[in-house]
Amino acid sequence: MSNLKALWDYQGAEIELENYEKALRNTETRKKLVQQQQIFQNNQHKLKQLEQESVLLQNKLSEAAGQVEILKKQMKSKKEEIAEIADYDLEDLFLEDVREMIKECENIKSAVELNKRKVVEVMHRLEKSEGEIKETLVKMSNAKKLFDQLKEAHTKELEAGKDDLEKLRANVAKAAKGVDAALMEKYKQIKQHRPNPMAKLVGDRCEGCKMQLPSGVLQSLKVEGNVVECENCGRILYVVEE
Numbered sequence: 473m474s475n476l477k478a479l480w481d482y483q484g485a486e487i488e489l490e491n492y493e494k495a496l497r498n499t500e501t502r503k504k505l506v507q508q509q510q511i512f513q514n515n516q517h518k519l520k521q522l523e524q525e526s527v528l529l530q531n532k533l534s535e536a537a538g539q540v541e542i543l544k545k546q547m548k549s550k551k552e553e554i555a556e557i558a559d560y561d562l563e564d565l566f567l568e569d570v571r572e573m574i575k576e577c578e579n580i581k582s583a584v585e586l587n588k589r590k591v592v593e594v595m596h597r598l599e600k601s602e603g604e605i606k607e608t609l610v611k612m613s614n615a616k617k618l619f620d621q622l623k624e625a626h627t628k629e630l631e632a633g634k635d636d637l638e639k640l641r642a643n644v645a646k647a648a649k650g651v652d653a654a655l656m657e658k659y660k661q662i663k664q665h666r667p668n669p670m671a672k673l674v675g676d677r678c679e680g681c682k683m684q685l686p687s688g689v690l691q692s693l694k695v696e697g698n699v700v701e702c703e704n705c706g707r708i709l710y711v712v713e714e
């Protein structure tokens with residue numbers, strides 16, 4: 473058997489192994505597994521955002537509550553002032569002072585109303601946020617449950633393919649033994665940038681890139697023992713032996 477035929481057989485064994493490995497990696501179970509992983513991660517990300525939002529809302533809530541406390545104190549001191557006036561005689565009372573007091577009371581009252589509305593609004597948003605957090609956690613837990621089930625199923629798939637995989641690996645190792653070391657080196661170099669480093673000659677074309685080969689190359693291919701690469705794609709050309 474010529475060296476090129478041995479290399480061609482080696483490539484065949486390698487392709488078979490690679491296809492099998494690829495099929496094991498791309499089962500429906502594995503695809504679903506990746507999908508659940510994605511769902512979990514998306515919800516995890518959402519949860520972080522919701523938690524950050526929740527902290528901001530809590531801060532707003534305590535800010536508004538603190539504001540209400542301050543206003544209550546102001547209202548209290550205003551009431552004390554009013555209680556003093558209650559004892560005044562009519563002559564001692566200035567209309568401007570009374571008007572000013574009424575204005576101040578009204579201001580405090582509307583500020584309290586505003587903060588109350590703020591508190592209600594923030595509470596409402598917090599409730600909504602908490603609902604979403606719960607929902608997200610449920611989604612995460614469902615995804616995790618499915619992921620674990622699929623992971624187990626996929627492990628079984630891999631386990632079931634182990635023997636075949638071993639056989640195919642053994643085939644590759646066995647085929648490698650028949651190939652000259654320098655030729656194998658060349659093959660591996662080409663493989664770094666071409667999926668299948670060896671291509672058949674079909675008519676006067678390279679099967680790898682479908683390009684027509686010049687007559688000089690075709691001539692060179694006829695010489696026994698020559699290793700010829702396609703000028704276009706760089707693959708080692710193989711003339712099928714009759």
Ligand SMILES: [Zn+2]
Pocket residue numbers: 671678679680681682683702703704705706707
């Ligand atoms: Zn080519």
